[in-house]
Structures are given as C-alpha cells and as structure tokens.
Amino acid sequence: MTRTERWYRAVWRWHFYAGLFCVPFVLWLSVTGGLYLFKPQIEAALYAPYRGVATGPSSDLAPEAIAAKAVAAVPGSVLHKYVLPEDRRDAVEVLVGQGAEDVRVWVHPQTGAVLHKVPEEDRLMRVVFRLHGELLAGDWGSALVETAACWTLVMLLTGLFLWWPRGGARLAGVLYPRLRRGRALFWRDIHAVTGLWITLGAAFLIASGLPWANAWGDYFRQVRTVTGTAAGRQDWSSGANADAVSRRRDDAGMRAMMSAHAEHHGMAMAHMAPSPAALDAVVRRARRLDFAAPVEISPPTAPEAPWQVRSQAENRPRRDSAEIASDGGLIGVERFADRHWIDRTVGYGVAIHEGAWAGLANQLVNLAILFGLVLLCVSSMVLWWRRRPDGELGAPRSLAPLRHSWALVLLVMTLAVFIPLFGLSLGLATVLEVSLGRVVPRIRRWMGWRTAA
Structure with missing residues (x-):
C-alpha cells in the first residue's frame, strides 16, 4: 500500500504542478488560437477593400x-x-x-x-500567429510555449487518470455535470466532465502543434535527417528566427541573380528579377496549373535554378508545387500525395490544428475544445482555492490510492524521452522538489510535501 500511495502522490503532484504552471499559458494559447482559427474570415474582412477593384473593359x-x-x-x-x-x-x-x-x-x-x-x-494574423507560438519573444518564447504545452499534456493525462470513473460510477458526474447539488459538487463535475470530453481533442491539438516548436521541431528535423526521411522542403514554420534566416538567404540569392543578369546585359542593376519577361511567361504557365489559391511565384535564387510556384492553401493537403523555367516551360510538379508520408501526416495535423481541413465544422470543433480548456482552467482554480490546505500551496491530499499509478508514471517518463524540453523541465522540477524539501523544511510544508512517501 505504501508503494502504491507513493506513485499516486507522484501523479497528484504532477497534475497539480502542471496545472499551476500551465493555467496562464493555456488561457493565452486558447484565446490566440481561437482568433487564429478564423484567419480566413478575418483576413477576408480586413482586405475586402482590395477585392473587385478592376472595372470596365x-x-x-x-x-x-x-x-x-x-x-x-x-x-x-x-x-x-x-x-x-x-x-x-x-x-x-x-x-x-x-x-x-x-x-x-x-x-x-x-x-x-x-x-x-x-x-x-x-499583419494582424501574423502578429496573432507569433503571439500564439512564441509570445513575440523568438526562440525563448517558443521554448516557454513548448514547455507549457507539454506540461498541459501531462495535466490532461494525469487528470483523466485521477478522475476516471471506477467502482460502478453512474453517468451523472462522469458524462454530464450535476448542476443542482451544491457549488462544491458543481465545480468538481464541471472540471471532471469537461476534462473527460476534451482530453483527446486537446492532446491532438498539442501534438499537432509541436512541429512548429523551436526545440522539438529541431529535434524532429535531426531525427529525420539521421533516419533519411527528410525529403523535400519543409512546409511549416520553424520559428520566427529560422524563417528570417531563410528569407535573408533567399533575398541574397535573388539579388545575386539580378546582379548577374544586369552585368550580362551591360546595364545598371535593375529592380526586377533575372528577366522581366520571365515573370510574364511563368505567370501564364502557373495559371494553367490550377493550383489551390493563394498561389505564390518566387524568382530563382541560384544560376540555372527554376522559378518556384507553390500553393499556400489554408488546407495543406491541397498544397501542390511546381518548378517552371524562365521561358515558361514546366519542369516538374509535386503533388501533396507525392510527399513523404511523414510530411503528409504533419500536413494533415497542421490543417486540422488550424481549423482548415474541414472548413467551418473544423473551426467550430476546435473552438469547442479551446473553450473546454478555458473551462478546465477556471474550474481548476476554483477547486484549488476552495480545497487548498490552510497555510499551504500544495496539491489537495489524496483520498485513496489508485491501482496502476505506476503505468501513468511510466507514460510520463516516455514523454520525457521523446520530448526533450519537457524531460529537462521535469528533471529540474524533481531536483528542486527533493533539494528544497531537504534544505528548507518550511518550503516543504508550504508546498504540502510532508505526506509524500
């Protein structure tokens, strides 16, 4: 029993610490993510004055x-x-x-x-995107958001484990809240029922957002490089700093091509790309490809390099690309279905994450999950405030040990291995708990650790 209680207390502490750390970030990410879900509608309204401007013959x-x-x-x-x-x-x-x-x-x-x-x-939605993924703080902000997202995943998993119905529990308080049984039971049911309904969807949103994260995204790219699965151009952001490096590199290549073209014709450097007529030819060919809008055409960045034509459709599985020569000749087309299965999987995940895969229905489902996360945060703060021990910050005392707590601990350890930044923060939290508890007994009492075996 002592051993079971120790594992159970560990699960309780992780759930409490995860919630304490994550609540501000979950609220922030839910609000900014909810705004970004409706990017197509917002941008359509913002840029409506620039549609239909051409008139007459x-x-x-x-x-x-x-x-x-x-x-x-x-x-x-x-x-x-x-x-x-x-x-x-x-x-x-x-x-x-x-x-x-x-x-x-x-x-x-x-x-x-x-x-x-x-x-x-x-642009408004670019600012919202950076606020959501990086807090407008570059790599450090990305690392903070990534850490919070991973701890949110732990909070969801441990919460689901702690509140899973046992012993022939009835549907009330499990699948739907009991609203007329007093405030204490009301907030308990709101927290438990909401968590039960949204955990799977919230876990998917977190997992599908990890490729954008700076640390995990870099870890993912290195693993793909080592395993030989990194084929083709990555179709998702690697963070503001990495994107800036890429834009700077492309700009240098385009300017070098311009300079070479100007010298070839014995003229001063022009503003346009290798050949003004080339853009006309490329545009004519690109229009016939009938890619999903919006379609971006980029000039060459190296000698003998082709023009790049890429669909930037919100629904990423519709994104195709092509290479076109300066005379308008089609060199090759890459369909989404031609990409590596890992890229296709990430593409579907990102499309669903952004609410673009299934239109308005996708947006509303994601919005409901985000609303559920906000409700979890609010109810958790109410429960903690009502139940907190006098003079302590710590997690509520466990009512009874649960079987198989070790399985959840093992799952968290597995997450720590596959998500290094989470593993690092988990190790740091464990070291701080042990060291501070021994060196400063008052902190141990304040955190409510004295009952941990």
Whole structure:
C-alpha cells in the first residue's frame, strides 16, 4: 500500500504542478488560437477593400509591370513573391523586401496604383500567429510555449487518470455535470466532465502543434535527417528566427541573380528579377496549373535554378508545387500525395490544428475544445482555492490510492524521452522538489510535501 500511495502522490503532484504552471499559458494559447482559427474570415474582412477593384473593359497590366510598381513602392527592395489573384478584378498582392524583411503590396491590376502596403510581420494574423507560438519573444518564447504545452499534456493525462470513473460510477458526474447539488459538487463535475470530453481533442491539438516548436521541431528535423526521411522542403514554420534566416538567404540569392543578369546585359542593376519577361511567361504557365489559391511565384535564387510556384492553401493537403523555367516551360510538379508520408501526416495535423481541413465544422470543433480548456482552467482554480490546505500551496491530499499509478508514471517518463524540453523541465522540477524539501523544511510544508512517501 505504501508503494502504491507513493506513485499516486507522484501523479497528484504532477497534475497539480502542471496545472499551476500551465493555467496562464493555456488561457493565452486558447484565446490566440481561437482568433487564429478564423484567419480566413478575418483576413477576408480586413482586405475586402482590395477585392473587385478592376472595372470596365480596360486590359490588365503585365505581371512584370505590376511587380515593378510594387518594388518601386518600397525603395531598396526586390521581388520576393508574386501572388496570383483569385479573381482578375482583385488587386494583385506582391511581396517585396530587403534581407529578412518582407512587405506585402496591393497593386491595382489595371492602373498599377499602389492601394496598400504593410510589412508582412505586422499583419494582424501574423502578429496573432507569433503571439500564439512564441509570445513575440523568438526562440525563448517558443521554448516557454513548448514547455507549457507539454506540461498541459501531462495535466490532461494525469487528470483523466485521477478522475476516471471506477467502482460502478453512474453517468451523472462522469458524462454530464450535476448542476443542482451544491457549488462544491458543481465545480468538481464541471472540471471532471469537461476534462473527460476534451482530453483527446486537446492532446491532438498539442501534438499537432509541436512541429512548429523551436526545440522539438529541431529535434524532429535531426531525427529525420539521421533516419533519411527528410525529403523535400519543409512546409511549416520553424520559428520566427529560422524563417528570417531563410528569407535573408533567399533575398541574397535573388539579388545575386539580378546582379548577374544586369552585368550580362551591360546595364545598371535593375529592380526586377533575372528577366522581366520571365515573370510574364511563368505567370501564364502557373495559371494553367490550377493550383489551390493563394498561389505564390518566387524568382530563382541560384544560376540555372527554376522559378518556384507553390500553393499556400489554408488546407495543406491541397498544397501542390511546381518548378517552371524562365521561358515558361514546366519542369516538374509535386503533388501533396507525392510527399513523404511523414510530411503528409504533419500536413494533415497542421490543417486540422488550424481549423482548415474541414472548413467551418473544423473551426467550430476546435473552438469547442479551446473553450473546454478555458473551462478546465477556471474550474481548476476554483477547486484549488476552495480545497487548498490552510497555510499551504500544495496539491489537495489524496483520498485513496489508485491501482496502476505506476503505468501513468511510466507514460510520463516516455514523454520525457521523446520530448526533450519537457524531460529537462521535469528533471529540474524533481531536483528542486527533493533539494528544497531537504534544505528548507518550511518550503516543504508550504508546498504540502510532508505526506509524500
């Protein structure tokens, strides 16, 4: 019994510490994630003034002329991406930039007038994306969010284990809350029932978000490199700093190609890419590919390199890409189905995570899970505040030991191995608990450790 109680106390402490640490982050991630779920609708409203701007029978400008207008609107920039408009009446979006800085420019397709321009990282949904994944703090913010996400996973697993119905429990208080049995039972049921319903979905959202995390994402890439499964270009963000390095590298390559083209023709460096006419030819070919919108066209970054055409559809399984020569000849097409199975799996996971895989239904299901996480946080704080021992911060005392607690401990240990940053934080928490408990007995009493065997 003593051994069983020790494991059970360990589970209780992990659940309590995970909740104590995670609650602020879960609330933050739920709010920012809920906003980002509706990115398509929000951006459609924000950029509505730049749709349907073309009127009358006037012919459209050539893509190279539109790109030149965008480049001229941002001194010192070069063309980074040309975005095919979904409707010929819409303003053309062109990404230009210098180094790692991208600016999105909306150009009237008939007059060439610059209707709007904004730094790419200052767009509302880009800010929300960075707030959600990095707290706008780069790699350190990403590491903090990743740690909180992993501890949230532990909180969900341990909570499900602790509250799992046993001994012929009835449906009330398990599948639905008892709302008229007093406040204490009300908050207990809200916490337990909510956790029971959302744990699977919340665990999926956490797991599908890990490839974006800086530490785990790098660990994932290294494992894929060692195992020979890292084939092709990664189709998800590696963090703000890594993305900036990639943009800076591409910008340097595009400028080098421009310089080589200018020297070849004995002329001063132009603003446009290797050949202005090349963009026209590439755009004509790209339109015939009928990729899912939005479709981005990027200039070459090295000698003899092709133009890159990539679908950036919100639903990632619809993302195809192609390579096109400067004369408009199609070199090759890569469909989503052609990618490595790991990339396809991550692609589906990211699409579901962002609410893009099944449209509005996907968004609403994810929103319900996020609402459930908020409800878990609020109810956990109420339960802790009502049950906390006098003069202590520690977890509520266990009522009775549970069988097979060691299995959950083993699962947490497995997570620590496969998610190194979580393993590091778990080891640090264990060392602090043991060392502080021995060196400073008052802290041990305050944390409520005196009953731990």
